[in-house]
Amino acid sequence: MKKISIDPITRLEGHGRIDLFLNQDGGLENAYLIIPELRGFEKFCEGRPVEEMPRITQRICGVCPLAHHVAAAKAGDAVYHVDPPPAAKKLRELLYASFFVADHATHFYALGAPDFVVGPDAPKAERNLLGVVKKVGQEIGARVVQLLQENHEIAAIVAGRYIHSVSCIIGGMSKPITEEERKRIVEIAQASVETARFSLQLFDDVVLQNQAYVDMILSDAFTHQTYYMGLVDQDNRVNFYDGQVRVVGPDGQELVKYSPEEYLDVVAEHIEPWTYLKFPYLKQVGWKGFVDGPDSGVYRATPLSRLNAADGMATPLAQAEYERFYDTLGGKPVHQTLATHWARLIELLYAAERTLELAQDPEITSHEIRTIPTATPDEGVSIVEAPRGTLTHHYVTDENGLLKQVNLIVGTTNNYAAISMSIKKAAQDLVQAGRVVDDGVLNKIEMAFRAYDPCFGCATHALPGQMPMIVRLYDHEGDLVQEIRRD
C-alpha cells in the first residue's frame, strides 16, 4: 500500500505528522495524525507537594497557562476539602475570563483570521497576523495588540503575571486587589467588550457576507456529527470556571451531566501504539474507532461544543449573538467544524462581558480571600474549560499533601479523535488516482485542523500554527514518485 507523509503538520517541525495510506485504486484508505512527543507531567509531579501544582502544571502550556493554574488550584481545594471565600472565587473567575479574552483574540487574529480575512488562497507570506493587519488597517492592528497587552496587564494585577501566574493557591488567592486596580480593570474590560463586538462585526462583514466562505463552512468536507461537551452553570449556560459538565448527543439531547469527581464514570481513554497522545471518549457509548454518529463515543470539546452543550450565554450581548448564531446556521446543534471560529468570537464577547461584570462587583476588592485548610488532604478532581476544551486535573495525595497520583485530561486531547477524523475527511479530496491533485488542497487539511485551535503544547507540548507541509507519495517499492511542498 502506498503511503504519504505530511510532516510536520504544525509550524513546530517534527512534533506532529500525518501519514496518508492509499488503496489499490489510488484513493485514500486511511489517515493517521501522529503525535510523537511526551513530557510525562503525570509522573514527575509525583512526590511534589500539591500546593505547588498551580505553579508546576502551568508549564504544560505557556499559551494557556492560566487554565492549568486555575484547574490545579481548584483540584487542590478539593484535595484539602476547602471552600475558598466568595471574593476569592470571583477574583479567580475574573482572572480566568480576562485570560479567555486574550487567548481567544490571539487565536482569531493570529491563527484563524488569516484564512478568512486575508483569504485561503492568498500568498503564504501574507497569511499571518501582519497580513490581517495590512488588510484591516494599522489602527485595528494596534487595537488588537492593545487588547492583548491590557488583558495581560489584568493578569499581572490579579496574579503577578500573565505567563505563569502565581496567585491562585489552595483555599483562595494570595493577594487582594485595590480599588484603584479594580477601576483599571473596569476600564480595560470596557474596551475589551468593544473590541469583541468589533471582532464579531468583522467576522460578519468578511466571512458571513461572502457566499463562498459560507458555502465552505456549510460543506460536508468540514462537518462531523459527534457528541459535544462543555461546562455549564446551574441554568445550563456556558461557564469557563465552574459548574457541571454537560454532554449532548448529535441530536442535541442531553446524554449526561456530571460533576468533576464523576469524570471516570463518563470519560475513558484509548491508547493507540502509533502515537504518544491518548484518545478520550464517552464510556457509556464506547470506543468504536474514528467514526462519528450516535453510536461512537467520540466527542468534541471546543467553543462550538460548549455552545452546543449549553442552553445559552450568561451575559446579554453574548446571548444575543448566541441566538443569531443558531438562527443563521439552522438551529442546534451545529456540526460544522469551521463554525467554531464564530463560536470562539461569541465566547470572546462573553469573556469580556464577564470580566466587566466581576470587576464591577463590590465584593471583588474584599480582603476575605483565603480559607486556610484544616482537613487531611486525600483526593480531588477539578474541571475548568480551557479555551481548547474541557480540562480535568485529578490528584491523589498522602496525608501530608504529597502527590501519589496525577491524572490529566487536557483541552486539545479531548478532540484528538475528532481532529483525526476531520483530517481524514478533508484529505479524501487530496488524493485521486494515486496522485496528490494539487497543493491548494493542503490548505483544506490545514483549515480542518486549525478550527480546533489544537494546542499540542497542552496535549504534547507543541504549538498550533499555520502548517508548512510536505506531502510525499511513495509507490509499492517505497520509491518517491511525487513530492508537494508548501513552505
Next chain:
Amino acid sequence: MAAKPKLAFYWAASCGGCEITVVELGMNLIAASELVDIVFWPCLMDFKYSDVEALDDGEITACFFNGAIRSSENEHIAKLLRQKSQLLISFGSCSHMGGIPGLANFYDADLILERVYGTAPSLDESRGTRPTPTFEVPEGEIEIPTFYDRVKTLAQVVAVDYFMPGCPPVADQVWNVFQALLAGKLPAKGSVVGVDGETNCDVCPREKGESGLRIKEFKRPHQVDLDPDVCFLAQGVICCGPATRAGCGLPCIEGNMPCRGCYGPPDGVVDQGAKLLSAIGALIDTDEPEALQQIVDTIVDPAGLSYRFGLANSILSELK
C-alpha cells in the same frame, strides 16, 4: 547599506511561554522586525528546516533557542542551528537548566511510560499498550521517535554563547538584550544576559526583621496567612530568593508568592539547589542536632523545591 542582522528563534521541549513573552513585546516587536531579518521561527512564521540547511555556516547572526533537549530531534536541530549561527543564545529556563520538564529526571523513561499508559485511572481495556517506535497498522508501517531517558540542557549538547534565564524571561529583559545585540554591545561570550547581578534577596523590598532571620519551623504557603510586606523566609515559608539571580523584577513576590528560582543561580554559584539548602540551613535557629533534624524534616520535597527549574543542570543529575 549594510545587510540586516539575521535572527532565528527555535523551541525544543518547552511550553510556548517563551514565544508568548516575545509576542508580549507588542509594538516593539513590530518595530524591531523592521531592523532584522527573521530567517527561522517555526512558531510564528513559515520557514522550514531546509531553509536553515541552505544557509551558510554562521549566516544567522543570532539564534534564540528555548526548550530543553528531550529527543534526538531537539538535539539535531540544536546542532544545526549552532553550525549556522554566529551566536547561540540559550533562551529561558528549559534550555538554560532543563526547567520544569527537567523534573522528569527524578524518574526514568520506563516509569513515566508505565504511569501514562499503564496505571492512569482513566485508561480503558487498551491499558498497557505502549507507543511503539515502529508499528504495523493495517495499511502499512508508522514510525514514532523513541522517548529519551533523560532531559538535557542546551549547553549539554552544543556550545552556547549566552544564557538568558527565566520561565519565561520577562519582556523588558528580552527587549534589553535585543537592543544590546543590535547595537553590538553584548558582553563577553559565556555571559548570562538579560539579568541583574545580585540575588532576588538583595533586591527584594520586603522587611527581613530586626534581629536577622531565624527559622524555627517551616510552613507551606497554603497553610499560613501570607504577609505581603514581610520576607517569606521570615514567615517560615521557603523562598528561593537567596539562591536566585535577580532580573525578573519580582513579579511572583509582587503576587505575594515566594520565588521558585526560575532565573537560576547568581554569579559564582554552580549548583542552585545546594546553594539554597545551605542558605536556608544557616537560618535554622538551633544548634541541637536533634532539634535541627526536626526542623529540617518540616521541609517538604526539598529536592523538588530547590531544583524546581534546575534538576537537569544539577549535581544530582551528574550523579545519576
